[in-house]
Amino acid sequence: MISGGDRADARRNRAKVLSAAGEAFAEQGLDVPLGEIARRAGVGAGTVYRHFPNKQVLLEAVFTRHLDELVASGERRMARFAPTEAFFGFLLDIVEKSHGRGYVCDVVAADASWPRPMLAACVLRFRRVLTALLHAAQRAGGVRADIGPDDVVSLTVGCASTLAARRDRPAGLRLVQLTLDGLRPSATVTKRQDFRDGLDIRQEAVACCEECGAALTVRPTGRPVRYCGATCRQRARRRRLAG
Structure with a gap:
């Protein structure tokens, strides 16, 4: 039988792992191993895997x-x-x-x-x-x-x-x-103004990925670019399908 103290310890350990993971991902990216996260959290690797299997x-x-x-x-x-x-x-x-x-x-x-x-x-x-x-x-x-x-x-x-x-x-x-x-x-902006090379300043200002907000290159011809790459394009498509 799990005691109240054991449950409280488990909650504290989970919170430690989450805090350590957030810091590690921010500093080192997604390749940081779970063992490093466990070290930062001050717990064993087994504790990490019990709460988060992968x-x-x-x-x-x-x-x-x-x-x-x-x-x-x-x-x-x-x-x-x-x-x-x-x-x-x-x-x-x-x-x-x-x-x-x-x-x-x-x-x-x-x-x-x-x-x-x-x-x-x-x-x-x-x-x-x-x-x-x-x-x-x-x-x-x-x-x-x-x-x-x-x-x-x-x-x-x-x-x-x-x-x-x-x-x-x-x-x-x-x-x-x-x-x-x-x-x-x-x-x-209530009045259209040319910014440079015949481009509307507002066109440059809103040239960003519709999904993540990354800056995009404005094309003078052709269809406007809406996404920064395949990842955001696929994410937007899944969102539309889910809706």
Whole structure:
């Protein structure tokens, strides 16, 4: 019979493994062995395998925990702050807490055979909180009306990449702030202007992958590029089929 103390120890060990795994994946990428994660967590390899039989299950749990933390942050802001302040504060939380976690998009899209009901439910909760905060800020007049939840997700992914690319964190956060300010009504472009070489500046500004937000090369002719590569294209197709 398992005692209450044993169950509490198991919960603590699971939390240690998740924290260590999140740090290890962010620092070393997905190739970090489970033995290294066990060492960081201060537990034996057997403890890791009891909770997470393989790396895919562990990755799913790490991502789910990350999203759960963001959902809780969004709900707190929704309850404590005015709509516009809550919305932009939540976006900064997403950007800062996603630092070093650029592997998530490729991992989640790479293998559709994962047993992912927990992850899918968590993603749905995240999108509900994000959408509620966005719509509340729009009703309050703090965010331009032509922005949707998918736009916000793509923008925050790009901002997280911007922050990760700058060694000077304050400078990176300044760029993030400038980017997010583009969501405010005062930043709405009402007059078409040529930017350079006959290209519309707005075309260059929105040239990003519809799935992960990565920058794309604008083509002067032909069909517009929508995705950065096969992984995001397949992920978008699976999302459409699932819907």
